[in-house]
Amino acid sequence: MSRPARAALKGVVWAVCLLPLLMLLWKFRADGLGANPISYVTNVLGDTTLRLLLASLALTPLRLLSRISWQMSLRRLLGLFAFFYAVLHFTTWVVVDQFFNWAGMLADVRKRPYITVGMLALTLLVPLAATSTTRMVKRLGGLNWQRLHRLVYAASVAAILHFIWLAKKGRNDPYVYALILVALLGVRLWHWTARALRRRGAVVVLAAGAQKRVVRAP
Amino acid sequence: MLIRRAPDIKSSEITTPDVYLSRRAFMAGAAAMALSPAGVAGAAAPPAPPLLPAKPNPAFRVDDPPTKFESATTYNNFYEFGVDKADPSIHAGGLRTRPWTVRVEGHCARPKTYDVDELMRLFPLEERVYRLRCVEGWSMVIPWTGFPLASLIKRVEPTSRARFVEFTTLFDPEQFPGQKTGLLSFSSLDWPYAEGLRLDEALHPLVLLTFGMYGRALPNQNGAPARVVVPWKYGFKSAKSIVRIRFVTEQPRTTWEKAAPNEYGFYSNVNPTVDHPRWSQATERRIGEFRRRPTLTFNGYADQVASLYAGMDLRKDF
Numbered sequence: 001m002s003r004p005a006r007a008a009l010k011g012v013v014w015a016v017c018l019l020p021l022l023m024l025l026w027k028f029r030a031d032g033l034g035a036n037p038i039s040y041v042t043n044v045l046g047d048t049t050l051r052l053l054l055a056s057l058a059l060t061p062l063r064l065l066s067r068i069s070w071q072m073s074l075r076r077l078l079g080l081f082a083f084f085y086a087v088l089h090f091t092t093w094v095v096v097d098q099f100f101n102w103a104g105m106l107a108d109v110r111k112r113p114y115i116t117v118g119m120l121a122l123t124l125l126v127p128l129a130a131t132s133t134t135r136m137v138k139r140l141g142g143l144n145w146q147r148l149h150r151l152v153y154a155a156s157v158a159a160i161l162h163f164i165w166l167a168k169k170g171r172n173d174p175y176v177y178a179l180i181l182v183a184l185l186g187v188r189l190w191h192w193t194a195r196a197l198r199r200r201g202a203v204v205v206l207a208a209g210a211q212k213r214v215v216r217a218p
Numbered sequence: 219m220l221i222r223r224a225p226d227i228k229s230s231e232i233t234t235p236d237v238y239l240s241r242r243a244f245m246a247g248a249a250a251m252a253l254s255p256a257g258v259a260g261a262a263a264p265p266a267p268p269l270l271p272a273k274p275n276p277a278f279r280v281d282d283p284p285t286k287f288e289s290a291t292t293y294n295n296f297y298e299f300g301v302d303k304a305d306p307s308i309h310a311g312g313l314r315t316r317p318w319t320v321r322v323e324g325h326c327a328r329p330k331t332y333d334v335d336e337l338m339r340l341f342p343l344e345e346r347v348y349r350l351r352c353v354e355g356w357s358m359v360i361p362w363t364g365f366p367l368a369s370l371i372k373r374v375e376p377t378s379r380a381r382f383v384e385f386t387t388l389f390d391p392e393q394f395p396g397q398k399t400g401l402l403s404f405s406s407l408d409w410p411y412a413e414g415l416r417l418d419e420a421l422h423p424l425v426l427l428t429f430g431m432y433g434r435a436l437p438n439q440n441g442a443p444a445r446v447v448v449p450w451k452y453g454f455k456s457a458k459s460i461v462r463i464r465f466v467t468e469q470p471r472t473t474w475e476k477a478a479p480n481e482y483g484f485y486s487n488v489n490p491t492v493d494h495p496r497w498s499q500a501t502e503r504r505i506g507e508f509r510r511r512p513t514l515t516f517n518g519y520a521d522q523v524a525s526l527y528a529g530m531d532l533r534k535d536f
Contacts, residue, residue: 034304035286035293035505036356099509114496165496168354169477170407171301 001070013074017081020048021088038096045089050163052082053156054180061187076132079152083129086122086159114165121158124151156181267437270343270430272363278346278424280518282504285358287432289505294439295352296458297407298387298394305396306439313393313459315443324384324465327375334443338429340373341365345433346426348449350456351488351517357502362447363430368421370463376417380465383420385446385457387411407473413457414470414484415448419526424449424519450519452486483536487527488517492536 001009024041027033034040056078063069098105108115128149131137137145160181164174266287294306318334332340343363351357371383389410391397397409419425426447429436436442441458448455454474474482481495490500490513501510516523527535 035289036303036503038503038508039356096508097510108498112497168301169474169481170297 006070006073009070010074010077013077017052017078020044020085038092042089042092042097045085045092046163049082049085049089050159050177052078052085053152053159054177054184056082057152057156057181057184061184064187064191080129080132083125086125090122114162117158117165118162121155121162124155124158128152128155153185156185267430267435267442269433270363270435271433272343272345272430274345274347274361278348280347280349280359282349282359284347284361284432285505290358290360290431291437291439293505295354295453296396296439296441298396298409298411298459299439300396307437309395310438312395313388313438313442315438315459318443318461320444320460321462322370322374322464323462325377325380325467326465327377329374334429337370337427337444338364341369343429348424348426348447349514349517350447350449350453351502351513353452353454353482353486353494353499355497355499355502356505357513358505360431361433362426362428363433364426364428364447366423367425367427367446368423370427371417371421376465379467381417382414382466382469383417384412384414384462384464384466384470385460386462386464387457388459388461408476409473411457411473412470413446413455413472414466415455416469416526417465419448422523422526424522450488450516450523452488454482455486485527485532485535487523487532487536488513489515489532489536491515492533 024033024044028037056075059071059075059078062071094100094105109119110116128151131140131145131148140148160174160178163177167174292307293303295303296306299306299309316334319331320334320337321329321331323329343365345361345363347359347361349357350360387410388394389397391399415425426449428441428445428447429443431437431440436445438459441456441460444460445458446456446460455472469484472482472484474486475484488499493499499513502513503510514520
């Protein structure tokens with residue numbers, strides 16, 4: 001992919017990622033956030049976080065399944081935008097919904113499983129955002145960096161659980177997100193397993209070959 | 219405790235429908251111009267229903283100002299129309315509320331199928347302002363129009379075998395898109411919607427058989443043409459668009475009880491000290507207000523209804 005094409009692609013991704021926020025700001029100005037604006041804003045920010053997390057997790061399966069790889073350059077951008085919306089979602093809860101009721105929030109984090117896993121998801125994303133720069137990748141070394149960034153799988157599971165556990169019965173969208181996550185992680189698992197089996201297969205073939213030689217030897 | 223301090227808002231001070239309708243038209247135009255990937259939060263409601271005047275009953279009023287009509291008609295839980303708050307106002311146009319009958323049956327001496335227009339003329343209509351507390355943690359203040367359910371119950375003479383009253387909402391997937399079983403409806407509710415009260419609860423003078431709100435007939439998304447309003451219980455106990463009232467001996471199984479028995483009990487009285495298993499019920503957000511406010515025991519109607527539950531463990535019978 002050419003350099004201008006890549007720049008244009010990033011521009012488009014920036015615009016798409018900012019769209020939910022711009023929509024909220026526009027609705028805020030137009031008094032269009034509905035009867036329960038705090039709840040609406042919290043939901044949109046949370047929804048957007050989940051969508052961007054899933055989008056960032058979709059890039060690798062796309063590469064594995066189609067051998068197309070130009071999208072991999074978008075991984076950091078999508079991941080950081082997911083973190084950005086997670087922070088906005090959390091800030092809305094702290095500032096607007098709970099209005100700095102720290103005691104109440106702490107009690108909720110300890111007592112309400114959906115809030116516990118939500119906090120866990122956000123916490124897991126912090127080191128990933130902090131080590132997202134090219135310099136940090138170099139400092140950590142590629143392998144360590146990759147290991148650390150596998151935390152995104154745990155963070156995504158926690159984020160989806162957060163949605164499943166807070167939603168009232170009758171809502172299906174949390175399960176739609178969960179299915180997508182299972183598919184995205186499933187492709188990786190299948191790929192890793194296949195690779196591991198191939199390696200073991202290679203080892204077995206090698207071993208079998210060696211045995212033959214041994215048998216033939218005397 | 220209710221602190222009686224805030225002045226009453228006169229009905230003349232409530233925004234008139236003409237004003238919000240023109241504002242709504244403006245909003246709809248603006249919304250049409252905007253790119254809106256996540257749907258419109260303040261969805262435009264169908265036109266306001268016809269006037270249904272009734273004399274306010276001064277014995278039933280709330281010191282807080284009523285919720286804006288626009289909020290009360292665009293922020294609804296009515297899963298028959300869809301699970302999003304805006305779904306009911308968006309899809310409400312598909313519900314046909316005339317002709318409409320309400321069958322009163324079961325253990326009573328005079329069962330009868332009432333045409334809704336006949337039903338609403340049985341007793342004088344009155345306006346009562348009640349608090350409405352949703353189990354999700356938000357609340358409203360709404361002027362309802364109707365008459366005490368007790369009047370109708372006494373008229374049909376329940377027998378000694380009548381211990382509970384069951385309310386059933388219309389079942390018609392053609393009119394209620396939320397009742398359709400689609401590809402992804404694996405976890406939808408059990409239709410038709412069923413609710414219930416103990417007979418003595420149903421006879422309580424606070425329970426209103428309701429045909430209108432804000433001086434108008436009920437908008438479809440609020441449960442037209444006839445619903446129940448039980449102000450000391452969480453909102454889902456107040457069944458909407460009812461087609462049947464039945465007197466039964468056994469405690470009826472309600473829709474939300476069937477959906478999640480550990481979360482939604484038969485009684486579901488508003489109670490700040492008994493949390494929903496997943497969230498606190500100690501506070502609520504009054505629609506239109508910024509800060510959360512403490513939730514009142516029995517939604518502020520404790521002095522009138524607490525005696526119904528004397529000797530009961532409200533943690534067990536939540």
